[in-house]
Amino acid sequence: MRKTKLGAIGMALILSLAACSSGSSTDSSGEADTRPLIATTVSPITSIAASIAGDRARVEGIVPEGTNSHTFEPSPKVAKLLSDADLILVNGLKLEDPTIKMAEANKKSDTQIVEIGTLVLPESDYIYDFSFPKEEGKPNPHLWTDPSYAIKYAGVIRDQLSSLDPENVDYYAENFATFEQQANELSAAVTADQKSVPAGNLKLLTYHDAYAYFAKNYGWTVIGAIQPDNFDDPAPSEVARLIDQVKAENVTTIFGSEVFPSAVLEEVGRATGARYEDSLRDDDLPGAPGDAEHSWLGLMKYNYRTMISGLGGTPTQLDAITVAPATSSSAVYPQ
Numbered sequence: 001m002r003k004t005k006l007g008a009i010g011m012a013l014i015l016s017l018a019a020c021s022s023g024s025s026t027d028s029s030g031e032a033d034t035r036p037l038i039a040t041t042v043s044p045i046t047s048i049a050a051s052i053a054g055d056r057a058r059v060e061g062i063v064p065e066g067t068n069s070h071t072f073e074p075s076p077k078v079a080k081l082l083s084d085a086d087l088i089l090v091n092g093l094k095l096e097d098p099t100i101k102m103a104e105a106n107k108k109s110d111t112q113i114v115e116i117g118t119l120v121l122p123e124s125d126y127i128y129d130f131s132f133p134k135e136e137g138k139p140n141p142h143l144w145t146d147p148s149y150a151i152k153y154a155g156v157i158r159d160q161l162s163s164l165d166p167e168n169v170d171y172y173a174e175n176f177a178t179f180e181q182q183a184n185e186l187s188a189a190v191t192a193d194q195k196s197v198p199a200g201n202l203k204l205l206t207y208h209d210a211y212a213y214f215a216k217n218y219g220w221t222v223i224g225a226i227q228p229d230n231f232d233d234p235a236p237s238e239v240a241r242l243i244d245q246v247k248a249e250n251v252t253t254i255f256g257s258e259v260f261p262s263a264v265l266e267e268v269g270r271a272t273g274a275r276y277e278d279s280l281r282d283d284d285l286p287g288a289p290g291d292a293e294h295s296w297l298g299l300m301k302y303n304y305r306t307m308i309s310g311l312g313g314t315p316t317q318l319d320a321i322t323v324a325p326a327t328s329s330s331a332v333y334p335q
């Protein structure tokens with residue numbers, strides 16, 4: 001009996017020592033890194049978190065860039081990151097349920113899982129549509145493509161980091177102010193440049209349905225999205241319906257993305273005469289980790305300039321935006 005008890009205490013001691021050391025990594029100088037560790041999911045959210053965290057917290061993404069985040073299942077090795085993390089930031093709105101499940105099973109008891117999108121979007125503003133039908137119970141989760149929501153995301157991240165690491169409250173507030181200014185500049189540039197698009201052309205037909213909230217706020221019309229709720233290619237009857245709709249609405253350009261290559265859009269383009277622009281990036285940040293444009297701002301500048309020029313406009317203001325290199329951030333983006 002006594003022996004067993006000692007054994008249990010010994011085991012608890014070993015476990016607690018292991019927990020202490022696993023939460024910190026070692027930097028190049030061999031010093032333990034004691035900064036808070038923030039686990040995030042998709043790369044735009046990783047980038048927004050890195051903008052706020054700067055060099056005072058470590059940020060590590062989970063969903064590899066260029067993969068379908070909607071069907072993503074974390075591999076067992078993600079459990080290690082989730083068990084080390086001091087804060088787990090997810091989009092929520094049902095985007096990352098398998099990752100949340102793994103986080104709940106592995107996280108430290110005092111680590112919070114924060115569903116940022118679920119926090120900032122009241123249920124009355126949920127958008128359900130072709131790719132995210134109401135009967136499936138998963139609203140369209142793509143808030144971060146809208147600069148005004150991206151600012152709200154950054155605000156939630158600032159508040160979470162501030163309560164986790166109160167010594168750096170002012171630092172996180174300063175980084176938030178910088179992010180807010182950049183996102184507002186982007187928003188103003190989109191608003192100005194979209195006026196150069198010929199009247200009646202602000203219609204969006206994309207493969208992946210990532211712009212519903214943006215379109216609502218900026219006065220664009222989402223004609224549709226091609227990808228059905230199971231993220232396969234659509235049925236032939238659906239393709240035929242889209243072809244009719246593109247013709248009826250005189251859509252000039254249809255947009256695909258590198259993350260979801262599809263022959264269906266080519267077919268719709270051929271059948272309607274609409275130009276097929278296949279280079280949207282969805283949540284795959286441009287360039288490589290460490291590059292200036294490998295950021296939320298770089299991604300959104302790229303996607304909005306692609307859409308506006310694709311629809312016949314001139315993205316002068318967007319081109320004038322400088323995407324500054326993130327000098328102090330060393331976020332980890334799995335590839």
Ligand SMILES: [Zn+2]
Pocket residue numbers: 069070142208210282
């Ligand atoms: Zn998506």
